[in-house]
Amino acid sequence: MDIKDIKGKITTLSLIFGLLFTISGIIEITIGICSILGFEIKLPLFAGDAFGGLSLLAIGITYFLGVKKALSEDIRAVSYLFTASIVGLGIGIIAFLLLISNAMGFLLGFEDWEDWSIFSNLNVYLILGILAIIPYKIAKIIQSTT
Amino acid sequence: MSDRYEIALIGNPNVGKSTLFNTLTGENVYIGNWPGVTVEKKEGEFEYNGKKFKVVDLPGVYSLTANSIDEIVARDYIINEKPDLVVDIVDATALERNLYLTLQLMEMGANILLALNKMDLARTLGIDIDVDKLEKILGIRVVPISAIKKVGIEDLKKAISEEVKNKRKYNIKYPHFEPYIKKIISILQKDENLKKYNLRYLAIKLLENDKYVEDIIKKSKIWNELNPVLDSIREELSKKYGEADLGIIEERYKVIDNIVKEVVKKKSGKLTTTQMLDDVLTDEKVGILLLIPFLWMLFKFTFDVSAPFSAMIDYIFSLLGDVIKSSISNEFIASLLADGIIRGVGAVLVFFPILAFLFFAISFLEDSGYMARIPYIADRFMNKFGLPGKAIIPLVMGFGCNVPAIMATRTIENEKDRILTILINPLMSCSARLPIYALFAGAFFSAYQGLVVLSMYALGVVLALIIAKIFRKFIFKESPSYLIVELPPYQIPHLKVVLKNTWERVYDFLKKAGTIIVFGVILVWLLSVYGPSGYLGAEALTNPELLSNSWAAVIGKALAPLFAPMGWDWKACSALLFGVIAKEVVVGSLAILYGVGEENLSNIIVNAFTPVSAYAFMAFSLIYLPCIATLGVIRQEIGWKWAVFALAYEMVLAYIVALTITIIGNLIF
Amino acid sequence: MYPLAFAKEGEEVIVKEINAGYGAMQRLTSMGINIGSKIKVVRNQNGPVIVSARGSNIAIGRGLAMKIIVERENNER
Numbered sequence: 001m002d003i004k005d006i007k008g009k010i011t012t013l014s015l016i017f018g019l020l021f022t023i024s025g026i027i028e029i030t031i032g033i034c035s036i037l038g039f040e041i042k043l044p045l046f047a048g049d050a051f052g053g054l055s056l057l058a059i060g061i062t063y064f065l066g067v068k069k070a071l072s073e074d075i076r077a078v079s080y081l082f083t084a085s086i087v088g089l090g091i092g093i094i095a096f097l098l099l100i101s102n103a104m105g106f107l108l109g110f111e112d113w114e115d116w117s118i119f120s121n122l123n124v125y126l127i128l129g130i131l132a133i134i135p136y137k138i139a140k141i142i143q144s145t146t
Numbered sequence: 147m148s149d150r151y152e153i154a155l156i157g158n159p160n161v162g163k164s165t166l167f168n169t170l171t172g173e174n175v176y177i178g179n180w181p182g183v184t185v186e187k188k189e190g191e192f193e194y195n196g197k198k199f200k201v202v203d204l205p206g207v208y209s210l211t212a213n214s215i216d217e218i219v220a221r222d223y224i225i226n227e228k229p230d231l232v233v234d235i236v237d238a239t240a241l242e243r244n245l246y247l248t249l250q251l252m253e254m255g256a257n258i259l260l261a262l263n264k265m266d267l268a269r270t271l272g273i274d275i276d277v278d279k280l281e282k283i284l285g286i287r288v289v290p291i292s293a294i295k296k297v298g299i300e301d302l303k304k305a306i307s308e309e310v311k312n313k314r315k316y317n318i319k320y321p322h323f324e325p326y327i328k329k330i331i332s333i334l335q336k337d338e339n340l341k342k343y344n345l346r347y348l349a350i351k352l353l354e355n356d357k358y359v360e361d362i363i364k365k366s367k368i369w370n371e372l373n374p375v376l377d378s379i380r381e382e383l384s385k386k387y388g389e390a391d392l393g394i395i396e397e398r399y400k401v402i403d404n405i406v407k408e409v410v411k412k413k414s415g416k417l418t419t420t421q422m423l424d425d426v427l428t429d430e431k432v433g434i435l436l437l438i439p440f441l442w443m444l445f446k447f448t449f450d451v452s453a454p455f456s457a458m459i460d461y462i463f464s465l466l467g468d469v470i471k472s473s474i475s476n477e478f479i480a481s482l483l484a485d486g487i488i489r490g491v492g493a494v495l496v497f498f499p500i501l502a503f504l505f506f507a508i509s510f511l512e513d514s515g516y517m518a519r520i521p522y523i524a525d526r527f528m529n530k531f532g533l534p535g536k537a538i539i540p541l542v543m544g545f546g547c548n549v550p551a552i553m554a555t556r557t558i559e560n561e562k563d564r565i566l567t568i569l570i571n572p573l574m575s576c577s578a579r580l581p582i583y584a585l586f587a588g589a590f591f592s593a594y595q596g597l598v599v600l601s602m603y604a605l606g607v608v609l610a611l612i613i614a615k616i617f618r619k620f621i622f623k624e625s626p627s628y629l630i631v632e633l634p635p636y637q638i639p640h641l642k643v644v645l646k647n648t649w650e651r652v653y654d655f656l657k658k659a660g661t662i663i664v665f666g667v668i669l670v671w672l673l674s675v676y677g678p679s680g681y682l683g684a685e686a687l688t689n690p691e692l693l694s695n696s697w698a699a700v701i702g703k704a705l706a707p708l709f710a711p712m713g714w715d716w717k718a719c720s721a722l723l724f725g726v727i728a729k730e731v732v733v734g735s736l737a738i739l740y741g742v743g744e745e746n747l748s749n750i751i752v753n754a755f756t757p758v759s760a761y762a763f764m765a766f767s768l769i770y771l772p773c774i775a776t777l778g779v780i781r782q783e784i785g786w787k788w789a790v791f792a793l794a795y796e797m798v799l800a801y802i803v804a805l806t807i808t809i810i811g812n813l814i815f
Numbered sequence: 816m817y818p819l820a821f822a823k824e825g826e827e828v829i830v831k832e833i834n835a836g837y838g839a840m841q842r843l844t845s846m847g848i849n850i851g852s853k854i855k856v857v858r859n860q861n862g863p864v865i866v867s868a869r870g871s872n873i874a875i876g877r878g879l880a881m882k883i884i885v886e887r888e889n890n891e892r
Binding site: 208240242243395396399424428429430518519521522523525526628629630631632633634 | 817821823824825826835839842843846857858860861862863865871872873874875876877878879887
């Protein structure tokens, strides 16, 4: 398969997901740093975990590097799309496990989970992680045609 | 005569040089020998636009460092005969390798034209070369050809006829070497006799320890001035690159790397999953970047997903303790069972879910193939601190808990590397230390709480890296072991394998480290309920009056003079003693010792400490000793000797750091 | 002949000398890298070098890669 035929598709996909992950990551990091400095900011979908935000940012940057490869017509653009999506998917799986585990703590009535509600785990990690299935599947299809 | 030019063909072996030579010259070939040696010399001729070109076929060489007769012949010809044009034939399918010779030709200051051969083959291999860009970067004319298919030959002839008159200026610079080159040239300039050579070439060759050039310069009058300068530069270079001449070689390859990155694109090809992942995950920069999400996932899975299971075990054991206390009438036995043994066993089992999740995750990553790549990715960065690449996993895990972190060092094969990684691990601030920071930061630095707490974590990391460097220098004198690791293809992990590995590791922990933890908890219980006057009763654990007569208090009082410079009273010292069980116990113990509930504790300690002594106390709590569980696991992994060593060095380090903070703090405030 | 650390990605080389200690030498040999063996450089940036030897990929620290002397495979295509 020649990169020229799929250049547009890969560029668009990588760009969209790069933006999603990067922006979410930056917001998450900002909230995290603010809470360290003593300003609590509450935003739905965001947990204020600077480490987690950095992870999202790292994945976003990987997507963007894929855009760069695609624009210069390098077949490895597919590799970047694929790998970034797998790692994003991993984040989603962990977020899902966290949801289940927290729900368990809540249902068993432990005090650390008193204030828990399902919305506190319906966050960017879960959503972006689930969405990453799309580019992952597409990258897989591209791979099988090479 | 003005319309007769001499050009030379040069290139690596097997680039299609002979084919091109025959294509250019046709029948008019003269075969002889190079003067003095038995290397064949081929000469031919062709005409273009009424101009005559004599073509000299130079031997096929990879470089011009004069390692072989072929290389010497080629170099001498270019330097001494000064052909009007050197046509460098380059294999488009292996541009990186071929450009090495090109750079050397450029260093010599020869007038060069690049013939990019095998372009057709490159295209079928999916390699795309941006000829215009290559021309621009190198500053020389580049003509794509295919000698076998006779494509582009007319273009080449035309280019040759134009370039023979053009003396081009090259743009290639060696960023890390330009200052040295400049310095040497400024001295070489003083000798008029050297003007016939390209001074830049002489300078580079001197940096490369080239004997031929050195012999030329030794005859010059500037040698005495140059020699000491050269020696000091070479010494500097050997420090940086191991050996001075390796430095310039590495620099050439770096320059080539950058050119190729700009110019060559692989456009298509077959992709396997392993290739795709490795394109990204083992990339020098992206690989490190993507380590962050992997570590985050490992961290979250180990500490957060496991949390309800830990809470369950905690709950069961405190329930068990209450049941025993209320059902056994003998108060001594009840307290021994509940506060000593059950609490001890609980302290061990609380780690069970965390460790099970950690080992599941690590086994998962191992079986997937990613784990084998981590040392590769982190090696360069971690080696700066004398640590192996794999040490990054235990260090990050240490922020959660040092016990699983130390067990995670098992992936490090070299024993010395592993001991070093274990020894510094307790300095990574585990989550149990957070309550101490939170208490003191809240009481004394409420406006900058977050920053103060963060500074503790930073202090831990900085100390760990410094200590690693020091231990590497004085205790483990060899450098981190050579990395040799197989990178297996990626695969979806087998659940069975992962579960089996997980269980084996957790079982090992329970069996070996478990006993020492139980023993330690019982010992601290004994120190609290007994005093010089004998048995004090189980209330001592909740009653400050009674507790002040216990052995724990006696030890605290005995230690107090030692910590007087920091301004801590005996109660603070006793609390630190209790912290041996687990560091979060320090807070509860302070509450008992000061005779207040934990919620009012901050009001009391504001009077007992100053901001400086409080900060010193926080730092001391961070460093002073690994908790019993950590100590137990260190002993299990690397033996008593090292466990004691860890304890001793951390005590000394903690004391030094706390004292330093006190002294500096008191100077400022 | 030059150190493996200077070989280029995609290049096929033959191992000529290994100037490392006994331990590292044994380790390399056991993984299919000995004098005379043909290896392909898969990745070589500033860190360790990844080579493909007898069908498996092996990462070699840069320090060690400086001590493995290789020569280019001549008969390309």
